Amino acid sequence: xxxxxxxxxxxxxxxxxxxxxxxxxxxxxxxxxxxxxxxxxxxxxxxxxxxxxxxxxxxxxxxxxxxxxxxxxxxxxxxxxxxxxxxxxxxxxxxxxxxxxxxxxxxxxxxxxxxxxxxxxxxxxxxxxxxxxxxxxxxxxxxxxxxxxxxxxxxxxxxxxxxxxxxxxxxxxxxxxxxxxxxxxxxxxxxxxxxxxxxxxxxxxxxxxxxxxxxxxxxxxxxxxxxxxxxxxxxxxxxxxxxxxxxxxxxxxxxxxxxxxxxxxxxxxxxxxxxxxxxxxxxxxxxxxxxxxxxxxxxxxxxxxxxxxxxxxxxxxxxxxxxxxxxxxxxxxxxxxxxxxxxxxxxxxxxxxxxxxxxxxxxxxxxxxxxxxxxxxxxxxxxxxxxxxxxxxxxxxxxxxxxxxxxxxxxxxxxxxxxxxxxxxxxxxxxxxxxx
Amino acid sequence: xxxxxxxxxxxxxxxxxxxxxxxxxxxxxxxxxxxxxxxxxxxxxxxxxxxxxxxxxxxxxxxxxxxxxxxxxxxxxxxxxxxxxxxxxxxxxxxxxxxxxxxxxxxxxxxxxxxxxxxxxxxxxxxxxxxxxxxxxxxxxxxxxxxxxxxxxxxxxxxxxxxxxxxxxxxxxxxxxxxxxxxxxxxxxxxxxxxxxxxxxxxxxxxxxxxxxxxxxxxxxxxxxxxxxxxxxxxxxxxxxxxxxxxxxxxxxxxxxxxxxxxxxxxxxxxxxxxxxxxxxxxxxxxxxxxxxxxxxxxxxxxxxxxxxxxx
Numbered sequence: 001x002x003x004x005x006x007x008x009x010x011x012x013x014x015x016x017x018x019x020x021x022x023x024x025x026x027x028x029x030x031x032x033x034x035x036x037x038x039x040x041x042x043x044x045x046x047x048x049x050x051x052x053x054x055x056x057x058x059x060x061x062x063x064x065x066x067x068x069x070x071x072x073x074x075x076x077x078x079x080x081x082x083x084x085x086x087x088x089x090x091x092x093x094x095x096x097x098x099x100x101x102x103x104x105x106x107x108x109x110x111x112x113x114x115x116x117x118x119x120x121x122x123x124x125x126x127x128x129x130x131x132x133x134x135x136x137x138x139x140x141x142x143x144x145x146x147x148x149x150x151x152x153x154x155x156x157x158x159x160x161x162x163x164x165x166x167x168x169x170x171x172x173x174x175x176x177x178x179x180x181x182x183x184x185x186x187x188x189x190x191x192x193x194x195x196x197x198x199x200x201x202x203x204x205x206x207x208x209x210x211x212x213x214x215x216x217x218x219x220x221x222x223x224x225x226x227x228x229x230x231x232x233x234x235x236x237x238x239x240x241x242x243x244x245x246x247x248x249x250x251x252x253x254x255x256x257x258x259x260x261x262x263x264x265x266x267x268x269x270x271x272x273x274x275x276x277x278x279x280x281x282x283x284x285x286x287x288x289x290x291x292x293x294x295x296x297x298x299x300x301x302x303x304x305x306x307x308x309x310x311x312x313x314x315x316x317x318x319x320x321x322x323x324x325x326x327x328x329x330x331x332x333x334x335x336x337x338x339x340x341x342x343x344x345x346x347x348x349x350x351x352x353x354x355x356x357x358x359x360x361x362x363x364x365x366x367x368x369x370x371x372x373x374x375x376x377x378x379x380x381x382x383x384x385x386x387x388x389x390x391x392x393x394x395x396x397x398x399x400x401x402x403x404x405x406x407x408x409x410x411x412x413x414x415x416x417x418x419x420x421x422x423x424x425x426x427x428x429x430x431x432x433x434x435x436x
Numbered sequence: 437x438x439x440x441x442x443x444x445x446x447x448x449x450x451x452x453x454x455x456x457x458x459x460x461x462x463x464x465x466x467x468x469x470x471x472x473x474x475x476x477x478x479x480x481x482x483x484x485x486x487x488x489x490x491x492x493x494x495x496x497x498x499x500x501x502x503x504x505x506x507x508x509x510x511x512x513x514x515x516x517x518x519x520x521x522x523x524x525x526x527x528x529x530x531x532x533x534x535x536x537x538x539x540x541x542x543x544x545x546x547x548x549x550x551x552x553x554x555x556x557x558x559x560x561x562x563x564x565x566x567x568x569x570x571x572x573x574x575x576x577x578x579x580x581x582x583x584x585x586x587x588x589x590x591x592x593x594x595x596x597x598x599x600x601x602x603x604x605x606x607x608x609x610x611x612x613x614x615x616x617x618x619x620x621x622x623x624x625x626x627x628x629x630x631x632x633x634x635x636x637x638x639x640x641x642x643x644x645x646x647x648x649x650x651x652x653x654x655x656x657x658x659x660x661x662x663x664x665x666x667x668x669x670x671x672x673x674x675x676x677x678x679x680x681x682x683x684x685x686x687x688x689x690x691x692x693x694x695x696x697x698x699x700x701x702x703x704x705x706x707x708x709x710x711x712x713x714x715x716x717x718x719x720x721x722x723x724x725x726x727x728x729x730x731x732x733x734x735x736x737x738x739x740x741x742x743x744x745x746x747x748x
Contacts, residue, residue, distance in 0.1 A: 003533075014522065206519075207519075210517035210518065210520055211513075211515045211516050212518055214515055215511070215513060215516060215518075218484040218485075218486060218506070218511040218513070219506060221503075417481075419515060434447075
């Protein structure tokens with residue numbers, strides 16, 4: 001009778017029921033949501049705080065009337081002497097300012113902005129923008145130009161970079177976004193391969209040191225025990241990813257609707273667009289959204305799960321072999337280091353060569369070698385990879401993990417029964433060669 | 437029950453089993469004896485199909501040994517342990533299910549054994565919260581839970597205090613009476629005579645002695661008797677070696693009553709009757725006892741004999 005399902009069940013539930021699993025599963029999305037909420041909250045707060053009062057001391061005489069109060073700024077003209085103003089300012093709350101416009105403002109264009117706290121950049125920009133308009137209008141008048149018509153001239157240029165696909169279709173290219181996603185994927189895969197691979201190894205070391213392994217392999221084949229463990233822990237990994245995905249999505253939308261109602265967001269947007277210079281930022285934001293839409297999320301998710309699973313099976317088999325050969329985790333380091341070298345190398349390269357030249361020779365080669373493809377291919381996918389390459393790389397990866405599982409199975413079978421024997425690579429090769 | 441034929445197992449640097457053949461009759465308690473490193477564990481692992489022999493065959497109940505037989509074998513390894521963080525009840529269920537029991541059957545059986553060995557309160561405890569002896573008890577129950585026809589116990593009493601060892605011994609005998617065949621592997625001889633019907637002695641990878649315990653002991657008898665007696669008449673008296681027997685040793689045990697003891701080895705043609713009629717004429721016989729060597733003596737004798745004779 002096949003007992004693998006029974007083993008998978010134990011390996012899976014004994015981990016999923018653990019407090020630490022629940023903790024990481026729920027805390028990680030909460031952490032991300034917390035960051036998200038935090039950023040929004042702080043931005044909102046800075047908007048609220050940014051309402052400033054500016055007392056104008058207008059030595060020039062015509063400027064004060066032309067400065068207009070709005071949502072963020074209230075201008076007041078003051079008749080009190082400048083000295084007295086400064087005295088008062090010291091007692092005031094934050095964000096109260098005195099704007100001193102010098103007599104020869106139109107020539108020198110110099111003003112002084114005295115602030116009770118640190119001078120606020122937003123306030124400075126606002127004041128600067130309004131003053132610039134005043135100067136500009138004055139210049140137009142002096143030159144006898146019609147300011148209103150000049151403002152109507154539209155000189156916007158929209159440039160769209162497109163990449164030419166193999167099928168001749170042009171699609172919009174958003175290199176920066178692809179880079180960001182690629183690096184994020186690289187980190188995620190690298191960390192999770194290590195995390196779950198080490199769990200497989202730890203589980204095997206535990207069975208070996210607690211000596212339960214001999215009891216179990218008198219009921220099932222060692223290979224079944226190893227595969228049951230690898231599959232069980234793999235499922236734990238998938239469960240965790242899925243829960244993260246669902247939780248992050250659910251919590252994000254919940255947080256968005258709860259904390260910032262629609263009104264608030266639109267008023268923020270309005271406030272933002274009022275500040276002239278930030279119109280461009282808004283356009284960039286739109287651009288980012290477009291870029292996200294241009295990346296095939298479904299393809300990315302499918303590739304992520306397939307390459308994560310493939311890489312996980314390949315590396316966890318090796319971790320299993322290591323776990324069977326040693327008596328403690330410290331002893332395992334000498335083996336895990338060389339085994340995970342290709343992974344580490346690809347990880348490091350993914351921040352340089354791979355994202356800068358995702359279709360170059362190095363990137364292409366690394367995305368076909370099974371030991372490096374789980375990271376290398378995922379880094380390339382956001383930039384667009386021909387489907388045949390993904391399929392071939394996956395097939396090689398499958399062949400790769402079948403091979404490592406076969407090798408690991410042979411070492412594992414002998415290793416788990418060797419108690420207190422210092423294993424070396426030579427010893428492992430000997431174990432591999434034992435007849436079954 | 438188990439027929440082991442010409443098993444050879446070679447590890448890279450040494451020969452673990454060299455042409456070992458053993459026959460384990462159904463329903464017996466079979467002692468697998470031998471010093472440490474003799475090859476007992478290798479043989480047991482082969483019977484449990486944990487490793488495979490290089491050559492040779494094993495028959496289980498007349499059929500060649502196959503993976504399906506695993507469910508009819510219960511194995512308590514010498515190197516044993518449990519999942520430390522797992523609850524006892526869940527752990528037992530898991531191990532029983534691995535042996536092919538249904539979950540419901542397993543639960544009933546675990547409850548039966550827990551009651552029998554007074555372990556009811558242990559179900560929800562973790563292994564790490566139990567003492568070593570308690571863990572051994574759990575392990576024993578896990579071995580016999582699926583009612584195997586063949587139970588293999590490798591040093592089952594190590595780690596038990598005398599009271600618990602007694603309890604486990606009683607359970608082993610009871611299982612045997614219910615029909616289970618038991619292979620009991622040990623290098624401690626004291627319990628062998630009490631428990632075993634048959635033995636095999638493995639030394640240096642070879643089976644050097646096997647058969648029924650009674651037959652082995654009979655074959656190792658060397659016509660030695662212990663005789664306690666009193667001289668018939670007061671005064672000077674000595675017993676001397678003669679045609680009928682040789683005196684190995686003699687001594688006075690009680691001077692006042694002149695009670696004496698002697699160990700003699702009788703000649704091949706001497707019958708017990710000849711000996712007694714000779715003695716009756718001369719002394720008052722208080723006790724005659726044939727000296728049979730213990731398994732311990734035989735074990736030591738056999739093993740050292742081989743050690744002192746140069747191999748090859």
